[in-house]
Amino acid sequence: GAGVSQSPSNKVTEKGKDVELRCDPISGHTALYWYRQSLGQGLEFLIYFQGNSAPDKSGLPSDRFSAERTGGSVSTLTIQRTQQEDSAVYLCASSLGQVVGYGYTFGSGTRLTVV
Amino acid sequence: AQSVTQLDSHVSVSEGTPVLLRCNYSSSYSPSLFWYVQHPNKGLQLLLKYTSAATLVKGINGFEAEFKKSETSFHLTKPSAHMSDAAEYFCVVIRMNTGFQKLVFGTGTRLLVSP
Numbered sequence: 001g002a003g004v005s006q007s008p009s010n011k012v013t014e015k016g017k018d019v020e021l022r023c024d025p026i027s028g029h030t031a032l033y034w035y036r037q038s039l040g041q042g043l044e045f046l047i048y049f050q051g052n053s054a055p056d057k058s059g060l061p062s063d064r065f066s067a068e069r070t071g072g073s074v075s076t077l078t079i080q081r082t083q084q085e086d087s088a089v090y091l092c093a094s095s096l097g098q099v100v101g102y103g104y105t106f107g108s109g110t111r112l113t114v115v
Numbered sequence: 116a117q118s119v120t121q122l123d124s125h126v127s128v129s130e131g132t133p134v135l136l137r138c139n140y141s142s143s144y145s146p147s148l149f150w151y152v153q154h155p156n157k158g159l160q161l162l163l164k165y166t167s168a169a170t171l172v173k174g175i176n177g178f179e180a181e182f183k184k185s186e187t188s189f190h191l192t193k194p195s196a197h198m199s200d201a202a203e204y205f206c207v208v209i210r211m212n213t214g215f216q217k218l219v220f221g222t223g224t225r226l227l228v229s230p
Contacts, residue, residue, distance in 0.1 A: 004158075033217065043205065043220035055215055091159065093218075104218060106151075106159040 002026075004107035006092050012113045013082055021077040021110045025094030032075050033095075033104070034067060038088035046090075049075060082114045117142040117210040119189075121221035129229050134178075134193040136224045138206030141187065147209040148189045149218070150180055154202045162204075165189060176200070201228045 005024040013019050025032050034046040045059040049069045060066070064083075069075040079086055089109040122137040140146055150162040163174025170182040180191045191204060206221040 035218075035220075042222045045217050045219070048215060048217060050215065056217070093159075103161055103164065105161075108156075108158040 004092055004094050004105050006090075006107035006110050008110060009108065010111045010113075012115060015084060015114055016081055018078065018080045019082055019112065021079075021090050021112070023075045023077070023092030023094075023107060025073065025075070025092070026105055027073075028096065029094035029105075030072065030097050031095040032069060033093045034075070034077050035091045035093065036061075036088045037091055037109070041088075043091070046077070079112075082112075084114045087112055087114045116219075117146055117208045118219060119148070119206045119208045119221040121204075121206050121224050123224050124222065125225045125227065127227040127229065128196045130198055131195050134191070134196045134200065134226065136191040136204050136206075136226065138189045138191065138221060139187050140189055140206075140208055142208065145184075148180075148182065149207040149209075150174065150178070150189075150191050151205045151207055151220075152202050153205065153223075159205070162191070196226075196228050198228050198230065201226055 007022045030051055032049040036044045036046055047067050048056045051072045052069050064080045067077045089111050091106055091109045093104045093106045095104045118141045120139045145167050148165045151159045152162050153159050162178050163172045165172050165182045173179045178193045180189050182189050203223045203225050205223050207218050209216045210219045
């Protein structure tokens, strides 16, 4: 596609429920990143994919968080047993690869509210 | 590890006056630096990037930034603010981590533009 697409754009869920957030990167972009933007915390790195593999999951806040990427394209971020502190905007970015000059393109994000 | 510090959480200017958003970096080697802008309920958009070429970098919408190694700074400027410049601005550095790179964001500066 022309840009990075994320769905849903907004999600309200009850505490304890599981949620799935989707990211569709720019076609051909091999690198994919998930970030979380919350009040008072700024933008935090969550996980990075190169192709289908995730060399670095160090940013995932707890074992309730997981992510996968299939076919080197779409990625899903899953949060199990959601807590109120999970409320944030989850941003996805993609890049042609690990060369700085390629740049990173961000999606518009998914705003998650846990009530 | 590479990091950035944005010195002002909020900056207020009048339309038509100059804009200065300050960013200092910390890096043990020549860093790659970016400025991103985020308009309300929109995704992050790349304004400009420095990757050790020219120290004065020109970006979109009339913004520019100057890399000053002696001051470890990468301040964002614009000669004349426009109402549409009101947004949140993030200074970003690349951090190399176990063979891959990730974006490390500053805490952001909210630019307010009054008529």
